[in-house]
Amino acid sequence: MYSKKFVPPLLRKPTAAPEDADEPPNKKARLSSSSSALTISTAHTPQRVAQTLKLSSASNTARKPLLLVRNPVSPPATATDDDDDDDDNATTTTTTTDRYYNVLWRKKTTKKHKTFDGDGILALSGGYATLQDSSGKDLGRTMMRAAPGLGDLVSLGGKDVEIDSVLSRADYLSGRPFLKAAPVKEESAASFQAVSAAGFFGSKFKTPLLGSTAVGNSHAKVPTPRHDPTAEGALVMPRPSGGGKNIVDVVVDPFVSAHLRPHQREGVQFLYEAVMGHKAFDGQGAILADEMGLGKTLQTIALLWTLLKQNPVFGAGGPVVRKALIVCPVTLINNWRKEFNKWLGRERLGVFVADSKATIRDFTHGRVYSVMIVGYERLQKVQGELRGVDIDIVIADEGHRLKTERNKSAAAIRGLNTKRRVILSGTPLQNDLHEFYIMVDFVNPGLLESYQTFRKEFENPIVKSRQPGASRKDVEKGKARGDELARITKLFVLRRTAEILSSYLPPKTEYIVFCRPTPKQLKVYTTILSSPHIESCYRSPDTSLLLITLLKKLCNSPGLLAPKPSPHPPHHPTTQALLAAVHPKLLESHSSSHSGKFRVLDRLLLTLYRTTTEKVVVISNYTSTLDLLSTLLSSRGLTHTRLDGATPQSRRQDIIDAFNRTDHRSSFALLLSAKSGGAGINLVGASRLVLFDLDWNPATDAQAMARVHRDGQTRPVVIYRLVTTGCVEEKILQRQVAKTGLAESVVDMKSGVGSFTSEELRDLFSVRETECATHELLGCGCGGRGYVAGPPSPEGEGEGSGGEEEEEEEEVKYPGLMKASEVDIEKIERERLAAMKKAPKGAQLGALMEYSHVLASRLVRAKPAKTEKAADDDDEEEEEYDEVSIEDELLTQVVRDGMGKEVSFIFQKTF
Template sequence: MRKSAAPSLRTFGSKSVSVSERLAGPATKTTDENSSIIPSEYSDNSTAKLVYNVVWGKRSTKKHKTFEGDGTLTISSKTATLRNSDGSYLGSSTIKPEEIEIGCRLTIGSNELEIIEQTTGVQLPKRKTDDSEERQESESRKRKANPASFQPYLVLSHSVRKNSASKMNFGLEKQNDFEPLIMPEPPEEHQSKFNPTNRSIKEVNIIPCCARALRPHQREGVQFLYECLMGFRSPERFGCILADEMGLGKTLQCITVCYTLLKQGPYGLNVANRILILAPSSLVDNWCKEISKWLGQLRAFTFQIDSKHKIQDFINAKHIPFLLISYEMFAKHFDELKNVHFDVMICDEGHRLKNQSVKISTLLNQIDCARRVILTGTPIQNDLQEFYALIDFVNPNILGTYSEYKKTYETPILASQQPHASEWVIELGEERAEELNQLTSGFILRRTHDVITKYLPKKQEFVVFCKQTDLQRELIQRTLELYENNDDPANGLQIITSLKKICNHPALINTGNQNDALTEQIRQLVPSWQDMGPFDSGKLCVLDDLLHEMHKRQEKLVLISYHTKTLNVLQEWLNYLNFTNCRLDGTTPTNARNSIVEDFNNPDKDFFIFLLSAKAGGVGLNLIGASRLVLFDNDWNPASDLQAMSRIWRDGQKKEVFIYRFILAGSIEEKIFQRQLSKVALTGCIVDQSSKKEKLKLSNEELKDLFSTQQSNDECATHELLNCQCNGDGLNVQEASETGVQSTSEPSKSLQMDQLSSWQHYKYPIDSNLLAEMCMPNATENIVFIFRNQNDVEM
């Protein structure tokens, strides 16, 4: 059913109104038999027919109006005739043509209707308010003179109520540089199955206001989504995965395709009426803003579930196509939503569905919706079991049951990757991997930042190895001695947790709820908090210099940590320095997150530092108000680090970007970083994400390597692993091929050894010109080594 053209809270540029007012729509307008003079510009068309698409229903005094069906309203002279979508007569009345506006409601006989759009005939009367509207009117006359070029949805640009958005150029009028985006026609196999009556094939055009904004890779993505959701690539499959890296515009690509399916179809009918969009709670508001930005003028409305706006309100509001909801809210309201039919389901940050046994995956699989899209910026091929879960969600049973998949693909592929695999095993594994790739490549699309680098400002990345302070070195050594003298191997997890806290700041040892004997012994080693300060952390020493220099230059910084206790320490220190800051973590109310981001990005707002929890806001957030970002600690999963560091280098950024990854040299942090570089799979890491309780998943040999310490505090063990013979002055960098490390085929994925070899290398004492460019001119005594990469240097 078509959407209503009632006013919306989400209309871009309009004054906000409540959802209840939006559902009620405009006041009903009853026809008046007292005729008035038709504007002179329409006097020559007094006998012409005007035809409009409408939604209609029985007259009702209910506040939340529910329409019963689609129809057409034909106006000939002063007579308006209402017919159902099947052509059956519903009533007629006299009417003033000049009173007709898109979105207005009329009463004809016992039925009430709402105007959706004009389909044929002369254009609607318009108020000439500015030059842009006069230009639109001129283009309207051109379309009337050339009916072949007429597109029904273009008329909507003339009928929007006068507001600030009406003066914006949404690209609805013709421009010389506009290249139309036309979707492919359905293949013969699709037509034979879904078009048995041989209806004529209609050309499906992407609406110009979106098509003009799409970059080449996004146009490719829109076509990919359209073909998959329509079943063009396989008549039995309608799902897909868009796995573009962060910042490539996955949201706009989806919005474009969704509106196309709501309004058009290759066989003359629209494909979708209701669309479900699920996202992390921190991104729901962003989806609303983006839909309003791109579709607000076209009156495509959104609905969000909260304490005031219930599921039943959405069910009753047939003219609202988009339901935006967080995963947590979906689980809470599942019993009400499970019987609602959705034509398209989009799961943003959908890699959270990688475990089929978790509750949200189980619930979503019960929704009756074949067209499913997973959006993820995280590579999904790292774990074959997780890969199966995501594939099976978007296209159920395409790989058979998991036991069949494991026998056919997973086991042979994993066996072929073992160090002592025989030639026959390797050959079989490669054959099955190629077969799996061919089976799934048709509905998986992934592009890297390489496709938009030319549109973005310069970026510099730094891996900064900070020197341990005397207190950190002593605490790390004594903690490892306690572990060596302890016979319980289960204590490895407690040791890792304690070592990671010491790397950030020794005072963090006294935080947390761990009360085991080993942790208590470690706490006895830590001085009282009165005897410690910010400079007992090597990373804080470097950060202090960076912040003071940035404050002088009036630049903004995003400061990220995986631990809220670390954020507490950092925020307390920033407040002591009188550095203005804002913060977003797991405790931040969902309805406050968007305003915090907007305030920080606003150059007129006095926020110097954005404190961000990588777990709560490491995905999806756009923090282009900052030009520098510091990842204060690292995660076992390299994809998580990549997500967190992509917050500022993305579309809309105008300044040169500097991204710093702080690592405490010679510590467990450097060992974790090395594991990332060595492409160790996530399944071999310390935390089993599928369990509510953390479990140790490292062998004794791996623990021994993890806890091995570096004798010298002035050398970089990671640089030594590269077998690089450079002087550490950033000049004679080796090519990846010279290091003997195999090159990766996807350079923009998580950082790998061969890529790090081609970065610039700087050892202590660090070049003063580099430190000045890094905005930390006085930090040389606190830095052991720096790896540097610039995006205009081939990686």
């Protein structure tokens, strides 16, 4: 087709000069001058052209200059008064001149028809402009003193950049521009909905008719909910925001909702909105992160039963979910089946358990089963068979197992292409940002972009802002990024603490019992640490982990280090080398007398059995320790059962049920492995729990201690955590409380072990003969009298603070003016690092200040309260023998029977 050559129209026709003018007619606008070269690109906007014409004809008074109209620019942020108070000498140029823009960028090209390669962010700060693409990747940086205008085309890093719009400082600091799939802020969403309602939904929508379509009379049924939404106590699910004539109320079956507590009703509604896509984020996943004992299983069953039977769209052709998959640890399979039978009965729902004898085809091709329960390991083997059926929702119980990128179970679930994914986990997810990202990306893929983008724009700024000596700008940016993550994740992450159960369950008291090591333990401990092979453990992560495991077993009992019989594999060569100098007689006996913790446990179990009708659960991380515990119980004639990794799956639930039903004479104690049975199971038949040893991961211990304080418990719960003082166990406790994340690095064999300095390892493997190193580290001034001292003050003042005079004495003395050659920079740096290392210790252990601290020797010598007359006669003695006590009379009797020889300190807290 013939067409003429396109000629761009002139922006403005030249005007002729007046006839009476002395000067000749004006020439066309100059595009360049001697002072600066201005080039009008084809990509320039009319505003830019007008600005150029204005600059070129500024000296010509005959022509009226064009007016430049700019979009309003948000006012620059100013420094706050607080910032000025913090540092009078700090400059405020970073907060008064920073500018941020949404831009379009392209590589430099000579093509006639130029197109842009993508969107980006231009940050102007401190006289420099930095260009990033939408994923946060740095594309270039250059010096730029003057702020560009809208529509300007600038050159940066070998790229042409066009200024598209102004980006607010708050949006840039929050990192929102780098998360394309993230939900907008609530106020933005509200304004968008208002505009949409007025502009797009102002008139009634009419379905367009196709040429061959004929509309007949409608005889559709009236939408009717499955259950009455107006009934008393009805749990009605929220309707979708769009609404419509075919929307019907979804009501949880009253048969189930009648058993839900208020926080559980809220949880079901939260999960329903998330998996149905009614929340303001791009995804259909959710994370139920309630603490242990809040009923995550019941909330999940209520959700599944509702989705399996109802649909908010009337006449949609069936329920929302037809096939559901529950993935859990193998130890919890029977518990899930039991919970379904408990709340729904056997006749309402077909539940398929995919054990080793089951045929997966019965679930995939049959109509009898709607829910399948499978273990994580079994799922990896049957994932191929499940791909032939549409799985509408996946529930991952104990979902913190999916926290690694290479997890095969997570890959198997992703292979099912199921959008609705729910993670159940009783442990917090915000401790490690990398694991946090993996969990979020599992339930809502792509919501936080790629991990490279997340690490650069969120993880690194947040971690950097929490480092000692972080600048004000880094702290501000890190806080904004953290707030943005919290805003996004609260839409699909629900976290409630166990405080909710205070009105439903009996009280729970936790005791941290610090046990002194026996002389034989100390002898073995010091011999190992004085071995010539100990130096090699400081240089290798593998040998460091071996030494940690060796010392942890030694804290339980020296007998665990004895040479193993022939059927068992021998010790590692490094372990054998470390034990070579230990006298064999110190390891030959498995008697409980070789361990301070065994002595305390022995008296505790005997006193509990003889004086009460309560039962106890004893938990350890090592099966070899469970063997010693079993021997101890048998020698005392105490009945017990055992559940560990060697227990067949088919017998585990029977063991749990029998323990919960029988009295303390038939089954007094249950020996439990923390790895195999420390999560998900209910052991309400016992009201006492002993955590015999500690795990590097605090989540493992938290899960284990929650086994007895659950629904169905009728007695007050008492938990004992036994810790060998002065040894590696006490340092593990300190690191748990401090939440440094160092423990997970050691266990997972990540780079964290390699980051230990030699001094840190020497401190970890050292031994201190002290009453309680943790109490000394806290700097608590209670003196072991048993009252709660409260958190330490910011200045670090204890009970013995001397007020202003003492503060003046401890004030740093500056030398004043001196020669530069006389300054010892290395000494100053060492003192600064030592102060930074020492200062946060007490703050990191501040959670232990919520406990009352009792010195065991005070329990032994405490006397009954004296009469008023006796107190007057002997004031000094009354002052010496302060009366101290703990709530648990049984533990008090155990300490007094041992005359306080094995127990040094007791930390007590009631929840």
